[in-house]
Amino acid sequence: MSVTAASPHAYLERQARWTWIEVAFWAAALLPFWLTPNYLVLASQIAITALFALSLDLILGYAGIVSLGHAAFFGLGAYTAGLAAKHGWGEPITGLMLGALVAGIVGYAASLIVSRFRHLALIMITLGMGLLLKEAANSASWLTGGADGLQGVKMWPVFNTFRFDLYGYVAYTYSLIVLFLVFLVARRIIHSPFGLSLRGIRENPLRMPAVGASSRAHLRKIYTISAVMAGIAGALLAQTTETVSLASIDFERSADVLVMLILGGAGHLYGGLVGAIIFMVARDQFSGNTPQFWYFWIGTLLVAVVMFLPNGILGGLAKLVSTWRGSFWRGKS
């Protein structure tokens, strides 16, 4: 079937149709309830990390903004939700929205700076902002608990009935639903004219204003949206674990999510999710058996992926499938 784009809308509509693989993927996300009920806490943390990776994919994979400080928004969401619960308001859904709001406001402010730069300067500025925020969180230990972390975070049951339990049933259900809803939003954004223009900006930022897409405004928009999503992920983690610490906002978290995203393949929407699953599951396996070798094997995996599956796992798979099929793979344009 040749792809003669009759109109941009038809193209977008075609892209936005759900493939069977996508449906299978989300159906598989329900499997842990039956297959691995003892791993639900891990599953909820994977879902949260996947959401975080998805937020990074929007700016990195689609808009081309490489950020080494995205954990700043994750941490902001986490601390906001945690502080709300600590000071008496433990309702999860509103806490989540509060975290998203704070992350979004700071994200918008940051986007005013971030949208002006590219290349190394952009990377270093995002890195610097992330590090500054972390130091601020450390210094403001009267508010954040500093290095010891926030204490006294007690969550109320979701919808006043589902209490967060030791087994993680509620945590995973809650995280999975939030992930799916946010994913739907992200998917909608990508398969829209706005999403197309983002890809245009990534490829050629100078030309885009000529076609009427204001680069800076678009970048600010997507950066803010991405910050909101990262904030939601952070708030989820704070609520499901009832702890918040500097680990939510430090450089390692920013670096880990970047690695996960590139591992899975940036710009494929599912890349972050796949990368998060692989990374977290591998890490968990290593934590039990041979923790000292974690760095060795993850390093080797990264090198292998780059050498043999360039553009991440999904990118490599896409290429494999397309060369195998001899036709165009629907998905990344």
Added chain:
Amino acid sequence: MIGPVIGVLFDGFAYGMLLFLLSVGLSVTLGMMNFVNLAHCAFAMLGGYVTVTLMNRFGWPFLATLPFAFLVTALVSIVFERVLYRRLYRASDLDQVLLTIGLAFVSVAVAAYVYGTIQQPVQMPSYLRGSVTVLGVGFGVYRLFLVAVALAITLLLVAALEYTRFGAQVRAAVDNQRMARGLGINVDGAFAFTFALGSGLAGLGGALAIEIVGLDPSFAFTYLIYVLIVVSVGGLGSIAGSFAAATLIGISDVAGKYYIPELGPFLIYLVMVVLLMWRPAGLFGRR
């Protein structure tokens, strides 16, 4: 009152010189080939461990280990360049980041496996310890040594760049790679040599750093951040830029801590963000 301040500023300058040695290689290779080598500090770490091994296991004197820290690291980097890096010159930035971070992870794991995760204790020879007092101000002997080495290397590098044919070729390749190729300059060869030189310098920097900041397997990542700061603030491909940025960062960090200690951890990052916002291409950047 001025006395102690000079001592403190000198210490900052010495720290800046250390950063310079660690960073100059990355700046030039990044500027030349646009190759993002995040394993750069892993090479520095290697140089440090070479020195530690030679000193602690084989009883070599400290100064004798330095040329070897340089050489071994340079040689190892050539191997990596041939086997891995070469294939990724055309690859995307993200792929380069992923590959080199992977290598850095592996290096951390190997270092931890071979040497353990503890700090490596290294005893400097007695003539490098202690301090000398000049005009009432105390200067650490080791830091004086560090500054001397760094300045010597800077002069050598600048002389090589400005006054040799090879140096001219490197400058041409940094300025405009395509044009340089068109003129028949062996850019790949120049790059390989420069890469080895830069990595070797990082190794030397790592060896020299042990006395100031210690050595353990996490060195590969801890100092990567500062190196990236120096490189981005200084400007890619510029030795003068790295020198200026390293000096600026070293001195402002120390001066900040002396006069406004509450700003302690924030100052370096603030300086970097402000400078990059003012000059995105770095102080001496070209693009």
Added chain:
Amino acid sequence: MRYTLAASALAALLGIGAASAQDTIKIGVILPYSGQFADGAAQLDNAIKLYVKQHGDTVAGKKLEFIRKDTGGIAPDVAKRLAQELIVRDKVDILAGFLLTPNALAAGDVSEQGKKLMVVMNAATSIITTKSPYMVRTSLTTPQLNGSLGTWAYKTGIRKVYTMVSDFGPGIDAEGAFIRAFKEAGGEIVGSVKMPVANPDFSAFVQRAKDLNPESIYIWVPGGAQPPALGKAMAERGIDPQKVKVLGQGEVTDDAALKSMGDAALGIITAFHYDPTHDSAMNKKFVADYNEAYGRNPDFFSIGGWDGMNAIYAALKKTNGNADAEALIGAVKGMAWESPRGPISIDPETRDIIQTVYIRRVEKVGGKVVNVEFDKIENVKDPVKAAMKK
């Protein structure tokens, strides 16, 4: 609604399953085996292994099984999840380990919810043991050491102190404890400065201290690369520990730091609860055995693990193999025994450790630079929790 019912039914079933006669007692050990704290974790784990080797892996007729999990460093969400999984999936009876405070605090919630004994073998922040009624600590608390140092400092004639500490949790805790005790005794703090944890170039801070020409300086920096760096900075800027009294917590002068600092460390006074050179027959044997097994000296991580295991064994013997948390914590409260570090006991009110705090000075003994204990304060309780009671 259905979920909670199902979950609690499941929990009940599993609970019954676990309590029914099992000949194995499972102990989940949570430590940062990888990452920058890996060395401390290794030392602690070594001590656990040595204890089991010397005392056998059977207690009161039950066989002990260890399940080890890595947190990778400071990661309270991971620590909490690992603790949950250990209880839910691996059905452990006892949680142990916990090198880092944030991780211990997070896991404390799980210990309380899941009703399992939790033995904290290193983490030193006071409030940790308040997180769960089934928690006991066998290592130390930061205020125990630093508060004692403050009182001792005034007692021995020090009147003015300048404090320099790292700007993060434990450092601020330590400084607070020291200042509280020192001021209460009547001393005066002439100035203080907080130093960033990352990128520590101490030159500027040491010079600030020197400008004020203090009679004595109190320092707190995390172990690792920082103590030698600080020691060297002091030597370079002309602060001689033999003339200006430098006070600190024991990590500042541990084995590796002393080796690096050499003579520059002579004269530094520290307060600590354990040193491999402690002169007791039990400690000499402990150090010798440890060296034989692992080729290096034990340190304070090791002693926390060693005494933690002792507490577990003793408690299980007392309850005749019953691993129920209530029984075990009841058995542990008030227990006292002789440890390689000296006499220790578990406070029945706070379930925290009571021990002797030694004051040591760095001196040259037989050509080597070591910590020499020259004073001690016995039966020190954690002052922060003691103050909370009032």
